[in-house]
Amino acid sequence: MRELSVRTTNIPGVLVIDLPLHGDSRGWFKENWQRAKMVALGLPDFEPVQNNMSYNEEAGVTRGLHAEPWDKLISLATGRILGAWVDLREGPSFGETFTLELGPDQAVYIPRGVANGYQALEPRTAYSYLVNDHWSLEAKASYTFVNLADPALGIAWPIPLTEATISDADREHPMLADVTPFPPAKTVIVGAGGQLGRALAKALPDAVALTHADLDITDAAAVAAYPWQGVTTIINAAAHTAVDAAESETGRIAAWRLNVGGVANLVEVARSRRITLVGVSTDYVFDGTSTDHGEDEPVSPLGVYGQTKAAADALLATLPRHYLIRTSWVIGDGKNFVRTMADLASRGVKPAVVDDQYGRLTFADDLAAGILHLLHTNAAFGTYNLTCDGPIVTWCDVAKRVFELTGHEASDVTPTTTQAYGQGKTLAARPVHSALLLDKIKAVGFTPPEGDARLREYVSALLEGEPTASAEN
Template sequence: MATEFGKNLTVTTTPIPGLIVLDLPVHGDSRGWFKENWQRQKMTATGIDLPDFGPVQNNISFNDAVGTTRGIHAEPWDKYVSVATGRIFGAWVDLREGDTFGAVYTTEIDASKAIFVPRGVGNSYQTLEPDTAYTYLVNDHWSPAATYTFLNLADETAAIDWPIPLDTVEISEKDKNHPRLADVIPMAPKKILVTGANGQLGRALRDEFGDHPWIDYTTRDDLDLTSPDLPAARRWRDYGTIINAAAYTRVDTAETPDGRTDAWAANVTAVAALARIATENGITLVHVSSDYVFDGTKTGPYAPTDPVSPLGVYGQTKAAGDAIVSVVPRHYILRTSWVIGDGPNFVRTMVSLAQRGINPTVVNDQTGRLTFTTDIARGLKHLLERNAPYGIYNVTGSGEPQSWAEVAAEVFAVTGHDPQRVTGVTTEQYFASATGPIAPRPRNSVLDLGEIEATGFHPTAAADSLSRLFSS
């Protein structure tokens, strides 16, 4: 070990995605040695994608004899492996669904090395010295309900070159009888929970993500986000992502006493419950927000970093939800505007009026861009798949901003009707005859798309989405 003293911390990737080898600084003298086996701040700041995986349990497996052989077990949690004393030959096999299923990596580990093993990668080792203490941190507590995946140590496809022949070492009967690779059922990804699955965005998310055993699409009927029993409603450690597409969106009704209560319950109380669950279980929380968090007085597009200043109850609840989600360690907040999807919306209303021969008056002093739910779903999936930096992103259609009256005229035109039938009026004129509460609207709803475009995602031009809607 003396030759290893004083080296710098280095981190190396492997052919198995997420499997990361660490060379650890070991300090010692004639009395012995010392190392920082897991130092969160230093190790997550190496520049390599070593996650802050949140260990909750530390285990030690002590092995008396040379040649003790264990594995290959893939567990539904992340593992950080090292050796306190002795030396091992380690072998790891990717047993996750995907292109790298069956990939193998081997290396020797002594007290100066560690390896981060992501969920679903099979882990095994063979001791090369007596009295070897094999240690590992895990980010979930053992559970009899957990799902494991196993591979036979002698699998011919993996073809692991064990330094000590397997027929000469002690192996448990369980390990001897694990399946060959061709018979292994790959470990599915961590689960995704989608709330509000029957809404316009929820339906677009289903189309984008598809139906898979590891995706739960839920509605209030099967998962009440305001229930005090929510923390026990799922085994949350099995989930990697919660996509919160549920929201109270009736902006005018939110100004009534009952509406205010309902809006705060759905947009704040429920969001706080999800945020608590996400934080406690290391889950990525994706939250969909709104241009209504701004007062619309800014000249030019709103950036994600602009201070919020909501005008009405709906906007206040969305701003409060954003603030809650922002403190979840792993979060994406997607702010959007003027949403159009599969359900009642402004475009459908204009089409109906055009077809019925009605000439509408439409507000011409509110400016923004239409956002189709297909773009929100695509952008959301893009952020997750790219592991984009956590934070706030604006997602709207791209192109030149328009007023509602201009959008209405365009709808008339693309459906073969005379756009001159649309008359523009001010917001005050439009609501002059209203009998119930009217929520204040931001006059400027244009959101800056720079942050999400920097990740490689480019929203569709709103005009193109509108034309495509009527050409399909």
């Protein structure tokens, strides 16, 4: 009796699973789908939701070749087939073919976009497949097909197709040369008008980038109605980040509506469609009494903004397939602290800047790169801190450095306390210490850049005339 094993094939992602058959005089028993054991051996945890059966009365019944918008695990209850699979996905393996004579003691895992076909070699063959999406007319409209008889595929059908039982529809499928490749899985960026959203759209040019005008995530009906077919990842860069305004009556409502209500709507669609959801959080979920913060530190927000982000983090954590990225002091293409200081320096203004809040800058391009690293390397789901590396600084330190880099005197910036700066103003409470520990993101192979080096590059680009854009959440 063979041992349970998983092995690769010449088509990327197509896997053959050897299944132990436990037999005696009564027949046999097998574990046709055993999530824990198979995932441990390398089968993707593809979360099947529907089981389909195809019964073939006579040998020679031949079906396919269909590429579908879901992953599937194929096996036999009884009988024998020649299985044939053709990669119809866009990319270098397009047209690659794999065949296998299959009985009840093996299964084959087929990722979305790989065409599937088979020929029954014995009467009363029962063919079974688990899929990770529910069949629908909407889904069927996105199938891609290739002709069973195309000589370019090189499939040696044991029973000649002229003698086989084939549906009229399957006979009419196009030849490989005429097939439009199955499109890659889609990533949707929500909140694409803000600093991080712009950086993500630049880093992922093939992604669908949605601004608030394209999709209002606070509208549950609009989120549910969006065409999510084919989407495997949502990156949520939308947020109400007006920290001080969130303390007002109207601001508090707006912050909870977008930061919590909007995330709840995305979590719902991600859960129902098994989409990976990436959320971005903040140092404001902490009270700042610790000098630095790890991913496992309990949240303790001081103000409304931090409270809404902590609530959103808890919602996101209910999804098995999620990444939660905690960051701080974000600088990108839009209105931000560094641009403000550079503008003040250029106008001869000598500001007073707080020197009793401590943290590190994060540049939106690096934040986007870290998110892509987690997705592309299939890092373990969960929470990751991500900022620049290097010394912990204050806002006053950053302002002085901007003045220096723009050719002005650091002494033009006067240090002040948070309390003094807040006199006569309505300001939200801020964490004193915002620095985030970076060990976990480094452990999965991403190296955050040094903060001062990235600040020099950013200010240099400003001096070269990069246009200033207003941020949109």
